[in-house]
Amino acid sequence: MPTSTRSRYDKSGSSTKKALADYYVYAPLGAGELVIEKSRELSKKAWTRAMRDRKQLLKGYRGLARRGEKLVASVRTSAYTRRAVGQAKTARSQVKSAVTSVRKTSDATATATKAAVKKVG
Numbered sequence: 754m755p756t757s758t759r760s761r762y763d764k765s766g767s768s769t770k771k772a773l774a775d776y777y778v779y780a781p782l783g784a785g786e787l788v789i790e791k792s793r794e795l796s797k798k799a800w801t802r803a804m805r806d807r808k809q810l811l812k813g814y815r816g817l818a819r820r821g822e823k824l825v826a827s828v829r830t831s832a833y834t835r836r837a838v839g840q841a842k843t844a845r846s847q848v849k850s851a852v853t854s855v856r857k858t859s860d861a862t863a864t865a866t867k868a869a870v871k872k873v874g
Contacts, residue, residue, distance in 0.1 A: 828834050
């Protein structure tokens with residue numbers, strides 16, 4: 754058992770300062786290594802979460818696509834849709850016949866006008 758109460762280091766603390774000075778290079782290196790380790794952990798977590806979120810997004814997208822497909826099928830087979838398509842076809846044929854009638858009438862008017870000019874002229 755030691756009988757001395759004297760500290761291993763002298764009272765001025767120069768040995769403590771020397772010990773700290775000897776390790777001043779190691780602290781930044783340790784901090785850098787810690788940063789790299791944490792960034793790897795965060796990167797892995799971010800990748801895992803991105804893949805999970807991507808899967809959820811694709812699942813939601815597919816669900817919306819299925820709903821849209823059902824809606825389109827429903828609208829196509831709807832009686833209202835068939836009636837509207839039939840009315841559009843009827844309107845189209847009526848417009849075509851009206852255009853033909855107007856064209857024939859304008860041609861007849863032009864011919865009659867030319868004949869009248871020859872008689873008067």
